[in-house]
Amino acid sequence: MGRRRLGNAWPWVMALLVCAPMLASGYVLSYDMVFVPRLDITRPDVWGLGSATPRAVPSDAVVAVANLVVPGWLLQKVVLVGSLVAAGAGAMRMLNRFGLGAQLAGTTWFVWNPYVAERLVIGHWPLLVAYTALPWLVVACLEIREGGAPRWWRWVLPLAATALSPASGVIGAVLVVSVCGWRRCSRVVLVAVAVNLPWIVAGFAHAGAGRSDPAGVAAFALRPEAGLGRLGAALSLGGIWNADVVPDSRDLLTATLFCLVLWTVMALGAVVAWRGGPAREPVRALVPAAVVGLAVALVGAYVPAALEWVVEVVPGGGLLRDGARYLALLAPLQAVLVAAGVTVLAGRARAGFARWSVLVVAVLLPVAVMPDLAWGAGGRLQPVSYPAEWEQARDAVADSEASGDLLVLPFSAFRAPAWNDGRVVLDPAGRYFPRETVVNDDLVVSGSVVAGEDERARAVARALSEEDPAAALRAEGIGLVVVEEDAYGTDDLDALRAALDPVFTGDEIAVYEVPPDSR
Numbered sequence: 001m002g003r004r005r006l007g008n009a010w011p012w013v014m015a016l017l018v019c020a021p022m023l024a025s026g027y028v029l030s031y032d033m034v035f036v037p038r039l040d041i042t043r044p045d046v047w048g049l050g051s052a053t054p055r056a057v058p059s060d061a062v063v064a065v066a067n068l069v070v071p072g073w074l075l076q077k078v079v080l081v082g083s084l085v086a087a088g089a090g091a092m093r094m095l096n097r098f099g100l101g102a103q104l105a106g107t108t109w110f111v112w113n114p115y116v117a118e119r120l121v122i123g124h125w126p127l128l129v130a131y132t133a134l135p136w137l138v139v140a141c142l143e144i145r146e147g148g149a150p151r152w153w154r155w156v157l158p159l160a161a162t163a164l165s166p167a168s169g170v171i172g173a174v175l176v177v178s179v180c181g182w183r184r185c186s187r188v189v190l191v192a193v194a195v196n197l198p199w200i201v202a203g204f205a206h207a208g209a210g211r212s213d214p215a216g217v218a219a220f221a222l223r224p225e226a227g228l229g230r231l232g233a234a235l236s237l238g239g240i241w242n243a244d245v246v247p248d249s250r251d252l253l254t255a256t257l258f259c260l261v262l263w264t265v266m267a268l269g270a271v272v273a274w275r276g277g278p279a280r281e282p283v284r285a286l287v288p289a290a291v292v293g294l295a296v297a298l299v300g301a302y303v304p305a306a307l308e309w310v311v312e313v314v315p316g317g318g319l320l321r322d323g324a325r326y327l328a329l330l331a332p333l334q335a336v337l338v339a340a341g342v343t344v345l346a347g348r349a350r351a352g353f354a355r356w357s358v359l360v361v362a363v364l365l366p367v368a369v370m371p372d373l374a375w376g377a378g379g380r381l382q383p384v385s386y387p388a389e390w391e392q393a394r395d396a397v398a399d400s401e402a403s404g405d406l407l408v409l410p411f412s413a414f415r416a417p418a419w420n421d422g423r424v425v426l427d428p429a430g431r432y433f434p435r436e437t438v439v440n441d442d443l444v445v446s447g448s449v450v451a452g453e454d455e456r457a458r459a460v461a462r463a464l465s466e467e468d469p470a471a472a473l474r475a476e477g478i479g480l481v482v483v484e485e486d487a488y489g490t491d492d493l494d495a496l497r498a499a500l501d502p503v504f505t506g507d508e509i510a511v512y513e514v515p516p517d518s519r
Contacts (some may be wrong), residue, residue, distance in 0.1 A: 013090025014111050017367075018120075019081045021376040025382030027073055028080070028376075029425040031245065031414075035076040037386070039064040040434035048202030050436055051456035053318075058198040059126040059164040060431070073383075079125055083132045088157075090135030091335055097278035098339040101346060101359030106339035109262070110135065112366040114225065114238030114250060115327055117373040118395065121245040122381055123426070124325070130168030131328050133158035134175060138286070138332050141179035145285055155188060158219060160195045166203070166316075167325050169196040170295075174329060178289035203316065214308035219445035220322045221300040226255040230301045234294055235263065237331060238286050239324050241445070244424075247372045248455035258369040262338070265362070269340030279340035286333035293329025296320055318453070335413055339517025355516075384420050389506035390432060396504035397433045397480060402513040404479025406435040409496075410489030411461060413440045417486055419508070429482055438478065470499035474514050481512045 022028050027035050041048065041064040046063075048054035066075050091107040098106070119127050140155035156178075162172025173192040177185050193200075220241045225233035226501070230364060233239030236259045238250060249255055273279035300307045300323045310317040342362045349355040370380035397406065408429040416424045430439040438460050441452030452458075456476070463472035481500055485508050500512035 006088075007092050007100060007103060010107065011085045011092065011111065014088055014108070014367075015081050015084035018084060018376070019077075021379075022080060022381055022383060023077055024383045025073070026385045027076060028054035028381045028383050029420050029423065029428060030121055030381055031123040031242075031424055033076075033125055034425050034426050034428050034431055035063070035072045036428060036432045037072045037391075038067050039431055041065065041068065041073065043436050045436050048199065048205070052439065052441055052454040053452075054199055054202035054205075055166065056126075057166075057202045060166065061198070076125075078095075079129065080120075083125070083128045084116075085109060087116075087128075087132040087135070088131065090139070091341070094135035094138050094282075094332065095335060095339045097282075098343055099346070101363070102339040102343045102354075104364035105342040105359065106335040108363050108366050109338045110331055110335040112332070112370065112373060114233075114236060114240075114247065114370070115331065117247050117370065117377060118238065118240040118242075118245050120373075121377050122240065122242055126164035127168050127325060127328070129164055130162040130171060131331070133161035133172070134328065134332055135174055135335070136237075137162070137172065138179055138282070138382070141176055141188065142282060142285060144184050146281070147184075156191055156195075159188070159192055163192075163195040163199070166196075166199045166319050167322070168328075169199060170319060171326060171328050174292050175289045175332075178287075178292070178329075179285040181285070184275045212311040212321055213451040214312045215448065216318075216321045216443075216450040217300050217304050217308045217311060219344045219448060219450050220324075221304065221445070222297055222324050225250050225514060226259050227251075227253075228256060228259055230298065234297050234324075234327060235259075235330075237327050237334070238303065239297070239327070241322065241324065247370055247378065249370045249372050252369075254369045258365065261365070265341035265345065266334060266337040267341070268344045269342075272340045272344055273337070277340070277433045279336055283333065283335045283340075286336065289329045290333040293326040297323040298325060298328040380423070382421065385427070386432075386507050387419050389508045392506065393482060393504050393509045393511050394433055396511045397435055397482070398482055398509075400503055400513060402479040404474070404477045404514065406433055406480045406482060407460060407473065407478045408437060408482045408484065409464075409493055410438065410484070410487050411440045411464060412487070412489065413443060414488055415484065419486075427484075429484060433482065464496070468499070469496045470514055474516065478514055481514060483510045483512070485509060 044050050046060045046064045048057035088107050088111045091110040092103055095103040095106045121452045123277050136158040137155060143150045159172055163169040176188045176192055222229050222230045222239040223236060223241060225238040226236060230239060269279060273283040311321050346355050346358045349358050376382055408427060414424055415427050416422050430437050438457055440457055441454045443450045459476055463469060463476050466472040483490060501515055502512055504511040
């Protein structure tokens, strides 16, 4: 009973080590992670019906529905803590064929790794939810592979959780085919297609969706980490394109040494699996998915010309641009190999003290070498409150009778507002207001611009440069303009402001109506 309690408690311990500071009042706003008090369910772009490529389908719709009963601040905390707890609990379940110490070691690596750290800081919460579902999906699909018939919800629910975004939906589909096997995967594949239909249909509804700027291949290519090159970064579940979200500890010698130890343990696990035993069938089932994930992650770095052609020409090819996302497909296999390898090492330590020492080190070493995942990713993830003026601006937008969509200026995708302690975040105004909002989807990476795919955003950008921008915006169907006063570039908007009708003006944010006639 004591061992079972320890196994149940460990995922909670890890989750709270990471998320404790995030439980304070407010919202954690970091890069793509944007939660707002209330995401309006009537906005067409929430359902993928706006002009922008539907990258947040159906995750935005899920949030909007949940916001009908749960405020945004609470929903975010449930998602973040719940994802890490469920990931650990799922890994423990996936590894229950091993002893408790080996289970804990594999579970620690599954939760406490660079992939989780980097995707958490960059704010890819739908991808983390999908990552959480993977071990649960493996457990159910292994039963199917072996001829069993698990209850439908045991594989349908985790499969649906992987479908919150296009990339994670592909990850889930690849995993079920790999684990179930070709002979038994037909029913599961049909369900995988069904749960991914929201973003598939929305994608087809957008002309040219998924055809991306080939410059993005170089921008999103896997980066070296831990002093072990791109391949080493991939095999240690790191290598995200944005260097600013990488834990500082990944630059230390300890990270390099840990990776070498980790791979040695995994190699032992692979040898044991090859010879038979409890790891053999899971390893055989997970290797194809891991190979796919590794190949997709590396293609942008080693065969960029091929991927540039794919993302520019093939509809949906843009899903492969950020290949490091697909390293999630390696994580279940690595967790199994770690558990198998630790079992071998502990078995060779005959004395009780030596055996327990091996197990304790195996469980705690990932935490020790990457301590900056703890406490909100080393303080990077801290809750803040939206300024009171934002709520007043929201009321002004809701009360306005002006027809047309909303535009947020300055026209750039990311902000680093002082009220967010200067941390970079995707402009929250894109989701905050109860009206369809045109946003700039160009991305600046290391000074280079990766062009977005939204034709309407490009048209609005051209309208802003016209001699009479107010009239040009009205012609593009813009009825309201919100100006964030603390953003870089507001000084260039004086001429436009003079042609607009003020609705609400504050020190930090202002709302204007675009007059129906040009002046």
